[in-house]
Amino acid sequence: MTTINKRELIVSAIENGTVIDHIPVTTVLMVLNILGLNNYEDEVLIGINLDSKKYGKKGIIKVRSKYFEQHDLNKIALVAPNATLIVIKNYEVVEKKSVQIPDKIDEILKCINPNCITNKEAIKTQFTVIGKDPLKIQCHYCEKSMTNIRFAE
Amino acid sequence: MTNLKNKNLISISDYNKQEYLEILKLAAEFEENPRQEILKDKVVASIFFEPSTRTRLSFESAASMLGAKVIGFANPAATSIAKGESLHDTIKMLSSYSDIIVMRHSIEGAARYAAEVSSVPLINAGDGSNQHPTQCMLDLYSILKTQGTLENLQITLVGDLKYGRTVHSLVEAMCNFNATFHLVSPTALKLPSAVKMHIKRAKLKYYQYTSINDAVSVSDIIYMTRVQRERFSDPLDYEKVKDSCIIDASTLEGCQENMRVLHPLPRLNEIAVDVDTTPYAYYFQQARNGVYVRQALIAAILGLR
Numbered sequence: 127m128t129t130i131n132k133r134e135l136i137v138s139a140i141e142n143g144t145v146i147d148h149i150p151v152t153t154v155l156m157v158l159n160i161l162g163l164n165n166y167e168d169e170v171l172i173g174i175n176l177d178s179k180k181y182g183k184k185g186i187i188k189v190r191s192k193y194f195e196q197h198d199l200n201k202i203a204l205v206a207p208n209a210t211l212i213v214i215k216n217y218e219v220v221e222k223k224s225v226q227i228p229d230k231i232d233e234i235l236k237c238i239n240p241n242c243i244t245n246k247e248a249i250k251t252q253f254t255v256i257g258k259d260p261l262k263i264q265c266h267y268c269e270k271s272m273t274n275i276r277f278a279e
Numbered sequence: 280m281t282n283l284k285n286k287n288l289i290s291i292s293d294y295n296k297q298e299y300l301e302i303l304k305l306a307a308e309f310e311e312n313p314r315q316e317i318l319k320d321k322v323v324a325s326i327f328f329e330p331s332t333r334t335r336l337s338f339e340s341a342a343s344m345l346g347a348k349v350i351g352f353a354n355p356a357a358t359s360i361a362k363g364e365s366l367h368d369t370i371k372m373l374s375s376y377s378d379i380i381v382m383r384h385s386i387e388g389a390a391r392y393a394a395e396v397s398s399v400p401l402i403n404a405g406d407g408s409n410q411h412p413t414q415c416m417l418d419l420y421s422i423l424k425t426q427g428t429l430e431n432l433q434i435t436l437v438g439d440l441k442y443g444r445t446v447h448s449l450v451e452a453m454c455n456f457n458a459t460f461h462l463v464s465p466t467a468l469k470l471p472s473a474v475k476m477h478i479k480r481a482k483l484k485y486y487q488y489t490s491i492n493d494a495v496s497v498s499d500i501i502y503m504t505r506v507q508r509e510r511f512s513d514p515l516d517y518e519k520v521k522d523s524c525i526i527d528a529s530t531l532e533g534c535q536e537n538m539r540v541l542h543p544l545p546r547l548n549e550i551a552v553d554v555d556t557t558p559y560a561y562y563f564q565q566a567r568n569g570v571y572v573r574q575a576l577i578a579a580i581l582g583l584r
Contacts, residue, residue: 241386267388271473
């Protein structure tokens, strides 16, 4: 177990919770949205345009007192494919995980077919990932496959 | 024997090869003896949110011949849908009035959603440009009847291969039977790559042509579809290609004896009327086969066969 390093302290350390690192700077707010952190009542610390050796600039999100299921974290793979998830307990890193594009994506995306039932009635969208590189998904309802990803509002 | 009881039919890929063959076998039994009162105490809801002639009437005829009561509508303007009722609520209500629902809707995905909402099984009778699986089943039945087998056939598909949902489903289904595909269409209306992917995955062969003449002599089945004027933004483009995808009796000279011409109907000018009197024309019998296939589907899904 390694103690959380000084660079991550730039945004302020958390005692318990999750750090989501290596988020592209343009998608930090999308990650917040996808993980439902817009309405989270405890502390959420956000860093944007932090220096990154690997990516030049990066974003980081620290969420106090919250741990995520891998299946939830995988949803952010669509906008932050290189994100690293760091689980913190008592200021210490107890686990590091990477995200993976899931086989199925529920709710967060919108079907691009304007004549799809999901764009006509209040229905939660469901997509099957039929290709990961490049990303290609298929709507569970209208069965259209698409490479353009649109997030639900 | 596979059990299809309560199994929705929304997309042709919902059923597997064994299940197709089960339905086709049952359809042959109903063709022998189409009037059987096996659905005497059953209610079939036939709900058509957009106009349909053949599909609706053949479903209702199929259900009636088996003794079922048929309820529903052919025109949603006369129902509470016109008052703004959601599909969700309409299906909730109807599934408490019936034992099975047959639905056509203009919106893609409506059938899959309705099946999730419904407490009784649902058969998709067409959802927008997406799926029309019972047409595909009757196409398979017609191919089986005319060729004696579904295996190893040369299937020629002609016309609008880009937007034609019946073509897409037929390709997908015939990939289970080691078919070779001959694809005849104007360049602008070629089979989409997502559908060709089914052929590639099944490691089968396809050949593309822009004129039907090149494929006639090798075909066991010629499956005709309409090339619709509205698919072309420039009317001149339509004029240029419209005659490359039509057949008359002379086009079929030199074809194999077993070859049969199918068409999901209605036809416009793509099959000249002089083909009707040749031994190759099968499209009207094909439409009639729809009744037996739909009898088989209703009976199997209600668990009565």
